[in-house]
Each structure stands twice: as structure tokens, then as C-alpha cells.
Amino acid sequence: MTGAVVTNALSKRYGANTALAPLTLSVGAGEVFGLIGPNGAGKTTFMRLLLDIIRPTGGSARVLGEDPRRGGAPLRRRVGYLPGELRLESRARAGELLEHYARISGPVRPGATERLAERLQLDLGQQVGKLSKGNKQKVGLVQAFMHQPELLVLDEPTSGLDPLVQKEFLALVREAKAAGQTVILSSHVLSEIEAAADRVAVLHNGELVRVGTLSELRASQRRRLRATVAASTMLEGALNKLERVSAVSVVERGAEAQLSLLVEGDVDALVKTLARFEVRDLLIEEPELEDTVIGFYRGESS
């Protein structure tokens, strides 16, 4: 199987504690892939395994066609990495530290560092140790992007960034994708990467809960349907026969009935059933993606 990142039952345990349950996943070249989950879900563990910072207890991974364990320095030259907990302590100026990282990473085009810094509004003359959390995060982003790596692995890239800079970051991700670079990024807040990710994997307690495009995730979520229907004694019975429909409530007001129910996934059967009645008003609420994800966690833990 080809892909920028392919894992086969990749897992990591620390004693009895499972940081990442066997995970089989493929991220295509040129794809922007999001990892969503609360703290401790396994996102950071997954990313560190790809960079050979930690070693798997089971399974295997291919990063740009190579085993991270054997790919060594030449492989990491082709990857840009932003660690999740970036605590840069240095007396050096931001520009000096970035020059250092440029020397130990893939070749950096002249002016690339300065252009990135300007777009993210990072002052390269400041001492790194004295930068705010958000500005340190920018240093981390610049060093990840500056050598235009084939693969970007970004752990919580938007944390600490103000909204304007977040927007600029998303633009960088789009440009990377347009240039054929693959991006894997994580967040515990879906909305921060919603705009960038082609597909997302939802992780919880080290397990993969769901993977798919955002519309697939949305489609699989239960949505509330409200309708006003001409009163009929057949209505409630007909609806209750449908699969994936729950919490049906019919309140009759004279000749009309107020209908409310939850539907999961495909609405075709439900709409066709309703069509047999006289529908006067219909509303299917768009699920909040945030609720969708939280719904996955609940489904997982129950």
C-alpha cells in the first residue's frame, strides 16, 4: 500500500497502560489529515512514533516509504515536526535558533525563514527564552515548515496562536497541500483544524474511534428532525418501524401534530416515510461537529 504514512497495527504500551492500541491507518500523499481527541487520546504517541522519538511495542509504520526506526537522519530531513509541548529555553535570538535548526534539517531556501516569520508575525530579533507561549509556537511552526518537507507532523499546531495567526497557519497548510506536501495535524478542538483537514481520525483512550472525511463524520451523527404534520393515527407507528430513528415524540394540537425525533446517518427512508403524510413544515438540524466528536467519545466509553 502506498501513502505518505501507512501504519499496520502500530501500538505503544507502557507496562499495563496502553498509550496507543493497534492502529492501522493510511494517509495519502498530499492529504491533510487531522487527529482529534482529548488529552491522553494517543495523538502525541502516534506522532512521536512516526518521528522515532519513541519506539512501538507492536506493529509497524512506514513514513514516506521507510521504517522510521531505520530511516534515520535522511528520512527526518524530509519531515517537519512540531512537538506538542514546545518549551524553548534559550538565550539565542529566534533568528539564530532557527538558523541552527536550518543547519540540522533539510536544505532551507534563502529567505524562507524570514518570509514565514513575517507571515506569522514573529520577531526574529527577540530572545527565544523571553518569548510568549504563542511566539514560541511560531518559532516551532517556522522550523517545521522552512525546509518545505514532504511530510509535516504538527502536534497541536494552533495552541497559543491568536485567531489572526491561526488563519495564517491554515493558509500555510493549504499552500503546503497545493505544493503536494502531506500534513498530519492534531488538536483536541475540532473547530481549529476543521477548515484544513481532508480527513480526520477520532482517537479516544488510545483507540481509533472513527476515521473519515468531515462529511462522513457528520453523516454518521444523530441529528434532530422537527416537523409539523397533519394529524394521523398512523404516524407514530410508521416512524417507530424505521431503523436508526429514536426518541420519537408526537404531540397533537388539533388537526396538526408536532413531530420530533433523532435520526442517525442516511435520512432517505425517513423522508420517504414522512412523504406518505401531509408535511407542513420540516427541519433537520445540522449537527455540531464538536458534538459529533463528543458523541463518539461517549459511544466509545459506554
Place this chain on the structure above:
Amino acid sequence: MNLLMRELSESRRAKWAWALGLVAAVLLYLPFYPSVGGSEMMETYLRMFSPEVARLFGLDMMGSGAGYAQATYFGLMGFVLLAIAATGWGSRSVAGAEASGALELTVAHAVTRWQVVLEAVLALLVRVGVLSLAGSVTIWALNGPAQLNLRIGNLAAVTTALFLLASVVGAAALLGGAVSGRPGVSTATGAFVAVAAYAANGLAGLAGVPWLARLSPFYWAFGQDPLSSGWHAGGLLTLLAAFTLLVLASGWALARRDLGT
């Protein structure tokens, strides 16, 4: 060499502060040799103690300039300061970087774990070398004025011994960090080796177990009294071998384990 340069530039100020400290330690003791070392007061002191105790504190050697410099600086203040500096650097370069998260970012670049260790070691050697030289150059400058009568060849020999001894202590700290990833463990390892080396050498005579001294890096460095008698390849090579083993073990330990967990 990039990691080496980075490490050296980060600790530039600390290095010069330590060098000043060593120069100060030399200036604190050596100019007073004419009034202390060869004096009758010293003879009196020597008669007060048993030969073993006198040897423990180097009092028996105070009669010569070489003995005095060895007892006050190389075997005491110089050793202590260099051991502390080397432990700090050995601990910071790997365990400290790992605890701060900087190491995770470094090894995500095009560098290997072995490279991290070897460049940390080179940075350690450069700094310990600068400090050793700072102390000894100051001593050489005082050689005439303080009537020490040191030979330059012997001074080079003892400086090499001190340099290697401190490097062994620093490498022990590095190993503690490479194995555990914790700065506290790293520092404790360096400190333990320094204290144990000093104590084993000094107490072996008192306790009547002379073979104990032979296990001590301190004895390997100074047991043959190089400042009086010149180069002794055996001790220096033993120090070099111990240093090499510590470095290899550090590289091996860091290369095979998970970082930052």
C-alpha cells in the same frame, strides 16, 4: 558539529564565569606558598598529625612548590570546581535538554542519537579543557613570583590528569542522563563519582586498604604525583579508557530508549 556549536554558544557565559572561578582559586592559594609551604609552621603541623592523616590532606607534600600546588589546587579546589562544572554540563546537555523538551525537537531533525551524545561530549571536553588551561596558565604565571619551582612538563602532565579526571566525572553525569533522562539522576551520578573517587583515594590509606585507592579515578590522575614526577601513561590511559567506556555506554543507552516519557 552544529549541536556542539549550539551547546558552546548557550553556555558561553557560564564557561567564562567558571574560568574566572578557577583563576580566583589559584590566586587564593598559590601566592602564599612562600609564607606557608616551606615554613617552619608547616613542619610543626606535620608533627601534630599521623602520617596517614597528613597524607589525606596532602600536608606531607607541602614542603615543595609542586606538593603545595597539588594539595591546594589540583587535588582540592581545582578538582572540586571542575568536577562541579563538568557534572553540570554533562547533566544539562542530554538530561536537561530532554526534560525541557528541546531534545525531542533536536532528534526530530537530521541528527542521530549518537551524534547528540558525541557532540555533547566534545562540547564537554572543550569547556573542561578551557577551564583546566585557565587554572594552569595562571599557575605558570605565578611560578616565578611565588617561588613554586614547577617544571612546565610536569605542569602539563598534571593539567592533563585533571582534565581527564573532570571529563570522567562529566561523562558519568552524561551517562546518568542518557540512561534515565532525568537531570537529578544525571547530576547525582556525576557527584557520586567525584565524591567516591576522592574518598576512595583519601580513605584507602587511613583504612589500611591500599587496593581501594587503585579503583579511584582520583588516584589514576594524581596517585603518581605528576606535578613532581612528570608523565605517567598508566593512570592517564586508565582515565581515558574509563571516559571512553562512559561515552559509549551513554550513546548506546540514548540510542535504544524512548525519549521524553
